[in-house]
Every structure is written in structure tokens, then in C-alpha cells.
Amino acid sequence: MEEALVRAPIPPDLRKILGVESKTSSKAEAFTRAFLKNSMQRTSKHDLDSMLSYKAVILGFTRPQKDKSKRSSKRAKGLSAKQKRKMKVFQIKPEHQRYELFLPLHELWRQYIIDLCGLKPTSSPQSVQQKLLKADFHGAIITVVRSKCPSYVGTTGILVQEFKHVFKIITKEDKLKVIPKRNSVFEVEINGFISHIYGSKFEQRASERSAKKFKVKGTIDL
Amino acid sequence: MAGQLKDREAYQRLNYLYQAAHCVLSQNPENVELSRFYSFTQKTIARRLVLRQDPSIKRTMCKKCCSLLIPGVTATVRQRRKNRKTRFTVMRCISCGQSKSLLNNPDYSLWADQPEAQLQPQKQTGPGSSGEKQHKKTKPGESVSSQSSASTQQQQSISSSSGNKD
Ligand SMILES: [Zn+2]
Numbered sequence: 001m002e003e004a005l006v007r008a009p010i011p012p013d014l015r016k017i018l019g020v021e022s023k024t025s026s027k028a029e030a031f032t033r034a035f036l037k038n039s040m041q042r043t044s045k046h047d048l049d050s051m052l053s054y055k056a057v058i059l060g061f062t063r064p065q066k067d068k069s070k071r072s073s074k075r076a077k078g079l080s081a082k083q084k085r086k087m088k089v090f091q092i093k094p095e096h097q098r099y100e101l102f103l104p105l106h107e108l109w110r111q112y113i114i115d116l117c118g119l120k121p122t123s124s125p126q127s128v129q130q131k132l133l134k135a136d137f138h139g140a141i142i143t144v145v146r147s148k149c150p151s152y153v154g155t156t157g158i159l160v161q162e163f164k165h166v167f168k169i170i171t172k173e174d175k176l177k178v179i180p181k182r183n184s185v186f187e188v189e190i191n192g193f194i195s196h197i198y199g200s201k202f203e204q205r206a207s208e209r210s211a212k213k214f215k216v217k218g219t220i221d222l
Numbered sequence: 223m224a225g226q227l228k229d230r231e232a233y234q235r236l237n238y239l240y241q242a243a244h245c246v247l248s249q250n251p252e253n254v255e256l257s258r259f260y261s262f263t264q265k266t267i268a269r270r271l272v273l274r275q276d277p278s279i280k281r282t283m284c285k286k287c288c289s290l291l292i293p294g295v296t297a298t299v300r301q302r303r304k305n306r307k308t309r310f311t312v313m314r315c316i317s318c319g320q321s322k323s324l325l326n327n328p329d330y331s332l333w334a335d336q337p338e339a340q341l342q343p344q345k346q347t348g349p350g351s352s353g354e355k356q357h358k359k360t361k362p363g364e365s366v367s368s369q370s371s372a373s374t375q376q377q378q379s380i381s382s383s384s385g386n387k388d
Contacts (some may be wrong), residue, residue, distance in 0.1 A: 025346050026250075026369075030251055030252075031251050031295070032248065033251075033252075034251030034252045034295060035251070035294055035295065037252070038294075038295070038316045039297070039298075053246060078285075079286060079318070080288055087287070087317070087318070088255070089255065089258060089259075089262075090255055090256075090258065090259045090262070091255055092253065092256055093252075093253070093254050093255065096250055096252065096253040096255075096256070100251070101249045101250050104245055104248075104249055105242055105245050105246060105249070108238070108242060108245050109238070109242070110240055112234065112237075112238040112241075115234065116231065116234050131231060134231050134232070134235070135231070135235065136235045136238055136239060136263075138239070138242060138260065138263075139242060160256060161256070161259055169370055195274075206269065206330075207263050207266035207267045210231075210235060210267045210270065210271055211233055211267075211270045211271055216345060
């Protein structure tokens with residue numbers, strides 16, 4: 001009986017007060033799963049295994065004394081590169097590489113680009129391209145049109161991560177592809193407006209492009 | 223006002239990245255990595271262009287690993303008490319363990335929300351968090367509900383809040 005109470009939808013009057021809405025069962029299940037996984041106590045066994053296999057352990061009587069000077073500073077320090085590598089901060093796990101999960105992201109991106117460029121038939125392509133230069137491309141559907149390596153040509157997918165030298169895109173076949181920017185030309189389409197991105201000119205981190213000034217004319221050798 | 227805002231594109235980009243991080247998490251609550259990547263990009267853009275982010279945004283991001291803090295999904299929220307009067311809301315990031323605590327004080331308003339901040343734009347705006355005063359009449363339940371509701375509202379109206387900052 002209590003379980004039924006837990007699964008009951010939120011009454012409409014409460015819904016208004018709280019400002020929340022019931023979700024569809026599939027979404028609710030995904031949330032519950034993640035919530036339970038996060039709430040469970042992490043077993044230290046896994047850590048123990050890795051510690052024993054890679055490190056020499058000295059057996060002694062005394063417990064290591066806690067470093068008191070370290071505890072005094074409570075400020076967040078950020079992660080070191082080593083910790084980042086160990087945590088795999090930005091690596092998408094294979095089970096999350098599913099095309100359908102990123103479709104809402106693409107929809108959000110479309111709205112963002114339309115809002116940013118004000119895409120109308122009257123607007124000049126130059127002004128739109130100027131804005132696109134500093135826009136964000138996470139969530140866009142991109143296609144490789146030209147490349148020095150022919151096997152990349154024709155790959156289409158949603159761009160999920162942009163790094164300094166590569167794009168990570170997810171294709172319709174749920175594959176995560178890593179495509180180098182250098183020597184490739186990408187195509188982005190928004191409401192019939194097609195724009196080409198010369199990857200060789202884009203070789204910066206996603207965050208650096210916002211601040212950078214682009215030269216109007218440059219030689220493009222591809 | 224939004225028309226002649228200097229870094230309009232950059233603000234739109236920050237707004238989009240913040241929303242994208244939410245979008246990814248709402249689709250798949252376990253894909254913390256991608257949402258963290260977007261938040262990290264957002265943070266680095268703001269740092270490079272020297273744009274101030276609203277406190278409501280900063281409070282939903284982990285200072286250490288940059289992941290989005292959503293109660294129950296990527297963070298745990300607990301009520302802690304120091305002594306009889308002062309109570310704190312402690313948010314702890316699940317992935318890296320960094321915690322941030324906010325004083326429960328229903329009377330506290332951010333510096334940016336106070337009328338003085340709007341009147342004298344040329345004056346240097348002081349850091350909002352350091353001005354927290356301890357008031358006696360703090361009831362944890364009230365303050366927490368007001369805090370959380372405010373933050374959700376700000377999340378929805380984030381485009382307006384980021385646009386109106388300057
Ligand atoms: Zn964290």
C-alpha cells in the first residue's frame with residue numbers, strides 16, 4: 001500500500017504550489033535509477049583493488065596522522081590534471097552514447113542559433129556568418145563535406161564535444177566518432193541556410209573562439 | 223536595453239551552454255560528464271571575456287569539478303546546524319565530494335537585487351556573499367523553501383537575468 005502511495009502522481013493543487021510536474025514513466029525511471037545509484041554508499045572494494053595492484057603498501061602499526069594544516073583551507077582548489085585524467089571528467093561513457101538522447105539538445109541548439117542570428121531571408125549571409133563564428137556548435141548536426149582523408153567524408157552526426165583539435169560527434173548508428181579539425185571542411189545547416197566551416201581555421205578550444213578575432217581574409221588550402 | 227548590450231552573443235552563448243547542461247542531464251541523469259563539459263566551457267568563456275555570472279548560476283555549479291549541482295541528481299542537499307541559531311544548507315557534489323554551504327537567512331538579498339546596486343552603476347559592486355549578516359529569526363524550513371524556489375525561478379528566467387546584468 002505504501003508503495004502505491006510513493007508511485008502516485010502529484011495532486012494538481014500541490015503541483016501548482018510546488019511548481020513541479022510529474023514526468024513520464026520512462027523519465028521517472030531513469031531518474032530513480034540515477035538517484036539510487038548516487039545515493040548508495042560507494043563500496044571501497046574497488047579502490048582497494050586498484051591500490052593493491054599498483055602500489056607498494058607498507059604494513060605498520062600506526063594509522064597515518066591527519067594533516068591538520070591541510071584541513072584548515074576549505075576552499076575549492078580545482079582538480080589537477082592527474083585527477084582529471086583519473087576521473088575521466090569529460091569522457092562520455094559508452095552506455096550514454098545514444099543518438100536519440102541528444103536530439104533534444106539539437107532542438108535547443110536550433111532555437112539558440114535562430115535566436116542568435118535572427119535568420120530571415122533578408123538578412124545578409126555575411127552578418128549571419130560573423131555571428132556564427134563566435135557561436136557555440138555543441139548540439140549542431142554537422143557533416144564532413146571535404147577532407148584530406150576520404151574516409152571521413154560524408155560522416156554526419158550531432159556534435160557533442162568540441163576540443164582544440166577534434167570534434168566528437170555522435171552518429172545515427174550510436175557511434176561516437178572523433179574527427180580532427182585540420183584538413184576538413186564541415187557543413188552546418190540551419191533552416192535551409194548552409195554554412196561551411198573550415199576546420200583548419202577552427203583549431204582552438206571551444207571557449208577560446210569567443211574571445212578571438214578572426215582575420216577577414218586568409219588563405220584556405222583545401 | 224538588450225539591443226546595445228556589449229557582449230550579447232557571448233551572453234547568449236553562456237545561456238545556451240547552461241541550458242544545454244540541464245538538457246543533457248534531464249535526458250539522461252547519469253551523463254554527468256557531458257553536462258560537466260558544457261558547464262566547464264561556460265565557465266572558461268566567462269573567465270576569458272571577464273563576464274560576471276549571476277550568483278544563482280554560480281551556486282548551481284561545483285567549484286572544483288564544474289559539474290552542475292542538481293539536488294538528488296548530482297548533489298546532496300542537507301541541513302546542518304552550527305549552534306542553536308545558525309543553520310546552513312550544505313550542498314555536496316557527488317562526483318568529487320566538494321561541498322558548499324550557504325547560510326539560511328530569509329532576509330538576505332543579494333547585492334545585485336538591492337536597489338542601491340541599480341542606482342549607482344559606476345560604483346564598484348562589492349562581493350555579494352561577504353555581506354551576509356546573521357539574523358536571529360532564522361527558521362530552516364522557511365528559508366530553505368524560499369531559497370530553492372528562488373533558484374528554480376532563476377533557472378527558468380535565466381535568459382532575462384543574464385541579459386539584464388549590465
Ligand atoms: Zn564537484
